[in-house]
Amino acid sequence: MSNKTIVVVGASRGIGKALVEIFASNSENRVIALSRDLEKMEDIFNGYSNVITFPFDLLHNVLSEAKTIFEGIENIDILINNAGKLVNKPFPEITHRDLMECYQVNVIGVMETVQAAVPKMNHGGHIVNISSMGGFQGSVKFAGLSAYSTSKAALCSFTELFAEEYKESNIKMNCLCLGAAQTEMLEEAFPGYQAPISAEKMAEFIANFALTGDQWFNGKIIPVSLSTP
Numbered sequence: 001m002s003n004k005t006i007v008v009v010g011a012s013r014g015i016g017k018a019l020v021e022i023f024a025s026n027s028e029n030r031v032i033a034l035s036r037d038l039e040k041m042e043d044i045f046n047g048y049s050n051v052i053t054f055p056f057d058l059l060h061n062v063l064s065e066a067k068t069i070f071e072g073i074e075n076i077d078i079l080i081n082n083a084g085k086l087v088n089k090p091f092p093e094i095t096h097r098d099l100m101e102c103y104q105v106n107v108i109g110v111m112e113t114v115q116a117a118v119p120k121m122n123h124g125g126h127i128v129n130i131s132s133m134g135g136f137q138g139s140v141k142f143a144g145l146s147a148y149s150t151s152k153a154a155l156c157s158f159t160e161l162f163a164e165e166y167k168e169s170n171i172k173m174n175c176l177c178l179g180a181a182q183t184e185m186l187e188e189a190f191p192g193y194q195a196p197i198s199a200e201k202m203a204e205f206i207a208n209f210a211l212t213g214d215q216w217f218n219g220k221i222i223p224v225s226l227s228t229p
């Protein structure tokens with residue numbers, strides 16, 4: 001459970017920030033925290049000597065930027081693709097740019113980050129993709145989220161395809177479809193809505209799953225939600 005090198009993408013706020021804090025609270029872990037806002041990450045993770053922060057933007061040059069960051073890391077044990085871009089607009093108002101950015105951050109950027117990380121997982125590793133209940137087949141859907149939720153569904157699909165392609169390796173990939181957790185993104189998606197759990201509580205589950213779930217799961221799309229159905 002200890003001595004892990006863990007990469008968290010989307011680490012500057014919300015669930016990603018809470019994940020970094022959980023992993024870093026074990027001083028034997030080394031946590032690589034990535035987001036666009038380096039200054040903010042340096043500020044919030046200031047007290048942790050085992051957190052290394054890098055600026056990283058899933059919109060631009062993802063493969064080469066990720067390769068450069070991972071170059072200096074001997075081995076990655078866990079990669080959590082937690083960053084997400086929300087577009088919340090009625091369908092006719094969604095622009096080409098909204099679609100491109102949503103799919104770039106939530107799907108293409110994740111796939112390229114994984115391409116860069118895989119060579120650093122020679123001893124095996126667990127990649128956890130953070131999707132949404134909106135991208136989980138058969139779940140309740142919400143108006144305004146067609147760009148966001150379809151991109152999260154694509155992330156689910158990627159998980160199954162990657163796991164198939166790497167099934168002979170020791171690298172496992174799973175996808176967690178989150179229900180509502182109280183974060184700034186949720187407030188943007190559903191203003192005024194009170195989520196049943198905090199970002200920290202959701203991060204607690206994700207961290208435990210990332211550390212142990214690869215013993216039981218591979219290529220699985222798992223709903224993590226208190227809502228029904």
Ligand SMILES: NC(=O)c1ccc[n+]([C@@H]2O[C@H](COP(=O)([O-])OP(=O)(O)OC[C@H]3O[C@@H](n4cnc5c(N)ncnc54)[C@H](OP(=O)(O)O)[C@@H]3O)[C@@H](O)[C@H]2O)c1
Binds near residue numbers: 182
């Ligand atoms: N909160 C919920 O209820 C909920 C429900 C279902 C699914 N999810 C999913 O859970 C994940 C975390 O959600 P959250 O609510 O904690 O979101 P959040 O508060 O909006 O945080 C998102 C994180 O992603 C980073 N990010 C955004 N765009 C990026 C980009 N282009 N490149 C690199 N990093 C980027 C942000 O950092 P910078 O701005 O510094 O780059 C931030 O650290 C997301 O994938 C979200 O879709 C959340």
